[in-house]
Each structure stands twice: as structure tokens, then as C-alpha cells.
Amino acid sequence: MNGSYALMGSSAIIRHVQHLVYKVAESNSAILITGEPGTGKDAIAKIIHERSQRNKFPFVPIKCSAGNEELLEIELFGYESGYVPQSPQAREGHFRQAEGGTLYLDEVSKLSDKLQLALYRAISDGIIRSLGGKADIPINIRIICSTSVDLEQLVRRGLFREELFYKLSATSIYLPPIRERREDIPILAEFFVQKFNQIKAKKIIGISHDAMNALLQNTWANNIQELENLIERIVVLKNSGSIEISDLPPRLRNFVTDNIDAFYDRTQQPIMNQNNIMQTTGNLYHSPTQSNISQYAKLGSQNSQVPPYSQSQRENAILNGHNNHFNRNNQANSPANNNYTQASQPQQNYNQTYSQAQNNLQNSNQSISRNSMFDDIPSEIDQFIKKEIDLGSGIDFYRVVEEFENRLISEALRRTNHNKNRAAQLLSMNRTTLVEKLKKRATTSPIKSETGRVKRNSAFTIFDGLGNDNPDFDTIDFVNLATEEGV
Ligand SMILES: Nc1ncnc2c1ncn2[C@@H]1O[C@H](COP(=O)(O)OP(=O)(O)OP(=O)(O)O)[C@@H](O)[C@H]1O
Numbered sequence: 456m457n458g459s460y461a462l463m464g465s466s467a468i469i470r471h472v473q474h475l476v477y478k479v480a481e482s483n484s485a486i487l488i489t490g491e492p493g494t495g496k497d498a499i500a501k502i503i504h505e506r507s508q509r510n511k512f513p514f515v516p517i518k519c520s521a522g523n524e525e526l527l528e529i530e531l532f533g534y535e536s537g538y539v540p541q542s543p544q545a546r547e548g549h550f551r552q553a554e555g556g557t558l559y560l561d562e563v564s565k566l567s568d569k570l571q572l573a574l575y576r577a578i579s580d581g582i583i584r585s586l587g588g589k590a591d592i593p594i595n596i597r598i599i600c601s602t603s604v605d606l607e608q609l610v611r612r613g614l615f616r617e618e619l620f621y622k623l624s625a626t627s628i629y630l631p632p633i634r635e636r637r638e639d640i641p642i643l644a645e646f647f648v649q650k651f652n653q654i655k656a657k658k659i660i661g662i663s664h665d666a667m668n669a670l671l672q673n674t675w676a677n678n679i680q681e682l683e684n685l686i687e688r689i690v691v692l693k694n695s696g697s698i699e700i701s702d703l704p705p706r707l708r709n710f711v712t713d714n715i716d717a718f719y720d721r722t723q724q725p726i727m728n729q730n731n732i733m734q735t736t737g738n739l740y741h742s743p744t745q746s747n748i749s750q751y752a753k754l755g756s757q758n759s760q761v762p763p764y765s766q767s768q769r770e771n772a773i774l775n776g777h778n779n780h781f782n783r784n785n786q787a788n789s790p791a792n793n794n795y796t797q798a799s800q801p802q803q804n805y806n807q808t809y810s811q812a813q814n815n816l817q818n819s820n821q822s823i824s825r826n827s828m829f830d831d832i833p834s835e836i837d838q839f840i841k842k843e844i845d846l847g848s849g850i851d852f853y854r855v856v857e858e859f860e861n862r863l864i865s866e867a868l869r870r871t872n873h874n875k876n877r878a879a880q881l882l883s884m885n886r887t888t889l890v891e892k893l894k895k896r897a898t899t900s901p902i903k904s905e906t907g908r909v910k911r912n913s914a915f916t917i918f919d920g921l922g923n924d925n926p927d928f929d930t931i932d933f934v935n936l937a938t939e940e941g942v
Pocket residue numbers: 456457461462463464490491492493494495496497498499561603643646679680683
């Protein structure tokens with residue numbers, strides 16, 4: 456959390472999380488925090504500690520890593536004198552260093568089976584044993600764990616202890632990815648501008664409306680961490696003024712215009728509109744064409760009805776964000792006052808400005824996922840598997856996975872008119888990764904020449920895996936990609 460104990464955000468989800476944080480801080484039970492990387496798990500763990508009765512005692516964070524089990528065991532549990540020949544002194548482990556306070560185990564899934572058992576004993580019986588020790592040592596600590604992988608899956612695959620999973624998940628907090636709580640983006644972005652203004656002694660006054668729109672539309676694969684890193688980079692490079700669209704990296708700079716076709720679907724009413732994201736405008740178009748895209752781009756930049764993202768909104772955002780600060784010296788933030796659950800008037804105004812955008816973004820996201828991007832693919836894969844089974848060949852796991860990947864990439868290319876930058880964005884993938892995958896397929900894809908629909912050496916060919924063209928498949932979309940954009 457970089458020394459700052461803020462939990463910024465105004466979304467219903469983040470307010471619910473804030474509420475949960477207060478509740479669990481009062482108790483002593485172990486806690487599991489789950490969420491994708493960069494969603495704020497470490498931050499929440501620290502805040503829980505700060506809000507708890509244990510805040511006068513240490514907060515000891517440990518990043519668990521697979522590999523060197525013995526070293527991690529020593530670090531966690533310590534050893535008795537004489538256990539390590541080179542070091543005659545006994546050594547305290549992190550469990551004991553956290554006495555009275557909180558031990559935070561980041562990425563708990565990485566613990567070996569032996570360490571999982573030891574952790575289970577520590578949580579359920581309140582005892583540990585140091586290496587070389589003969590007696591159990593009672594401990595008085597709160598244990599918080601986090602994971603960015605699905606522990607339940609690991610339990611099913613026998614890779615994580617079931618009893619530990621149930622013990623931990625009795626009290627768990629899930630932090631959704633930022634793309635599912637986009638209304639937090641402006642507050643977080645502005646918060647980071649102020650944070651890095653202070654750290655880097657800069658005077659950036661805020662973020663322009665267009666730049667904020669682009670931030671709102673990005674998918675943020677690495678969540679808040681990615682947003683924070685981006686703002687830090689920009690603040691380092693800039694000295695004053697506000698952050699403009701031209702300060703953003705190219706993939707975001709083109710977002711508003713480039714990604715327009717990602718925000719409508721081909722069979723339903725368009726989602727994109729003249730404010731880029733603000734309202735639905737009727738049946739402007741069904742399938743992407745270059746002229747549609749530039750028309751929207753033009754409207755987006757010329758529109759004078761766009762509610763400006765003003766200085767006062769910025770100030771309100773920060774102010775209210777700071778009011779949400781979990782500051783242990785600040786009585787206004789005490790659980791009794793609970794004022795974080797009620798948005799103040801300026802906060803509400805601010806939220807209203809973005810709620811429409813948020814609604815449309817949600818609609819647009821739904822429209823992407825409702826349509827062919829994902830919906831059709833499972834049934835296609837299902838058919839593919841059934842055919843394999845009918846042939847009596849069983850399921851070839853790698854072929855099924857490859858088929859799934861093929862279809863996702865094909866669909867993304869189709870939706871973006873074969874623009875690899877935008878297709879990669881849609882898949883939250885680096886362009887180079889996408890290009891590599893296409894190249895690989897150019898050399899490994901089966902060649903189907905008799906129908907003439909899929910050409911030799913096409914970079915990306917779609918088959919049903921049995922050597923049959925899939926008549927439902929828009930094969931023409933995939934041919935000749937080898938020559939497109941120099942692949
Ligand atoms: N609600 C929030 N308000 C302010 N800053 C936040 C918030 N959530 C996360 N951050 C900041 O975002 C960055 C990433 O958060 P954090 O390290 O807690 O994520 P994480 O889920 O633990 O990531 P990882 O899985 O990689 O450990 C941190 O610098 C943190 O300060």
C-alpha cells in the first residue's frame with residue numbers, strides 16, 4: 456500500500472468492501488482476501504490491521520513463493536538454537552514477530568502441503584512449532600491470507616488442503632477487478648495524480664475529460680496497480696497542466712475512436728454515441744465500417760454537450776476520496792460514524808456525472824459478452840468435443856484448448872476488422888503475443904485447399920478440427936492474414 460492507508464472508490468462494491476473491512480477488523484478470525492492481481496488485496500490487509508485493536512502491534516506481510524520450502528519454513532516459523540549449524544543462536548520466525556498483531560500471507564496458494572498444515576494448526580489451535588523445537592508455542596496473532604488464484608479449484612485438484620480452505624474462506628473478502636467497478640477509476644486516477652504530485656513534487660492539476668474517458672474504457676488487466684503505474688509514469692514525464700489524451704500511451708490514446716466497435720454489437724442497437732460513452736443514439740450502425748468509426752471519432756471530439764470533467768468535480772472526487780481515507784487518527788472515520796457508507800452531496804453529484812457513463816459501459820460490456828464474442832464459442836467447442844468423442848478418439852485436451860483459443864482470437868479479429876491492435880485489446884493481450892500466436896498458426900494450422908475457402912499459409916485458419924469446414928463459420932474473415940499488417 457506504499458505507506459498510504461487509503462481505500463479509494465465510490466462504487467457500491469467498494470463501499471460494501473469498506474463496510475466489510477470495518478466489520479472484520481473488530482473480530483479476530485482469519486481472513487481470506489481474493490481478487491485478481493493488483494485489485495488491492497495487500498492494501499485491504501493493511502487497512503484491516505490498522506482498523507483493528509491490534510494496530511499497536513506489528514503488521515508482518517509475507518509474500519509466499521513456491522520453490523524453496525525450507526527457506527520459507529525458516530522465515531515463517533524460525534528455529535531453535537543448534538538447529539542450523541552455522542548459526543548457534545535461535546531465530547524467531549514471522550509468526551512470532553507478529554505477536555499481538557497481524558501476519559499477512561500474500562499468495563497463500565503457493566505454500567507447500569507441509570506449510571499449509573502448519574498454517575492450519577496455527578489458525579485452528581493457535582500454536583506453532585519452530586524448526587528443531589520439541590514443544591508447541593502458543594501464538595496470539597490475527598492471520599490474513601490472500602490469493603489471486605481460485606483456491607476452490609486447487610482444492611478440487613488436490614493441490615490445496617480442504618480443511619485450510621474452509622477455515623480461511625469462513626471470512627473472505629472478494630475484490631472485483633476494476634473493469635467491474637469502473638466508476639472507481641476517476642477517483643483512483645485523481646488520487647494517484649495527487650499522490651505522485653506530492654511524491655515527485657509536481658503540479659499536475661488533473662485529468663482532462665477525453666483522457667478520463669480513455670481511462671474509463673481501458674480493460675486494466677493488472678487492475679489498480681496498472682492504473683497507478685500509468686499515472687506515475689505520466690506525472691514523472693510531465694511538469695504541469697492537466698493530463699491530456701496525448702499523454703496516454705498509444706493503445707489508450709486511440710481507445711475512444713479505435714475501440715468504438717468494441718462497444719456495440721453487430722446484431723443489436725449501437726452502444727457507442729456522440730459522447731463516446733454517454734448515451735445510446737438509436738440504430739446508427741450494425742457492423743463496423745471505417746467511415747462509421749471516423750464519424751464517431753469526429754462527433755466525440757466536437758461534441759459540446761459533453762459534461763466537462765471540471766476542476767470542482769476533481770476536487771470533490773479527491774476530497775471525498777480523502778474522506779474515505781482510513782486514517783487511524785481521524786475520528787470522523789471511526790466505525791461509529793460510518794460516514795464512508797453515505798456519499799456526500801458533492802460525491803453524489805460527481806457520481807451522477809459518471810453513472811450514465813458507467814451504465815453505458817456496463818451495457819456495452821454486456822453487449823460484448825452477450826453476443827458472439829463469448830456466447831457462441833462454448834457451444835462450438837461443445838460440438839467440437841462431441842465430434843471427437845463420436846470418432847472414438849477421446850478428448851485431446853491440448854487440441855480443445857487450442858481450438859478455444861483459435862475461436863476467441865478469430866472472433867476478436869472479426870469484430871475489429873482484423874486490426875490486430877484492437878483485437879489484442881479486446882482480448883486483454885499484448886499485440887506481440889497475438890502476432891506470435893497468428894504466426895504460429897500460419898505454420899501449424901491444417902491446410903484446407905479443396906474448398907478454396909481457407910488458403911495455404913493463411914495466418915489463422917479455422918477448422919472444426921476434423922478437417923471439415925464449419926459452414927457456420929465466417930471463414931473468409933480468417934484468410935490471408937499473413938499479408939495483413941505485415942504478419
Ligand atoms: N481502493 C484503493 N484505493 C487506493 N489505492 C489502492 C486501492 N486499491 C489498491 N490501491 C493501490 O493499488 C496498488 C495495488 O494494490 P495491491 O498491491 O494492494 O494489490 P494486490 O491485489 O495485493 O496485488 P498483488 O496480487 O499483485 O499482490 C497499490 O499501490 C495500492 O496502494
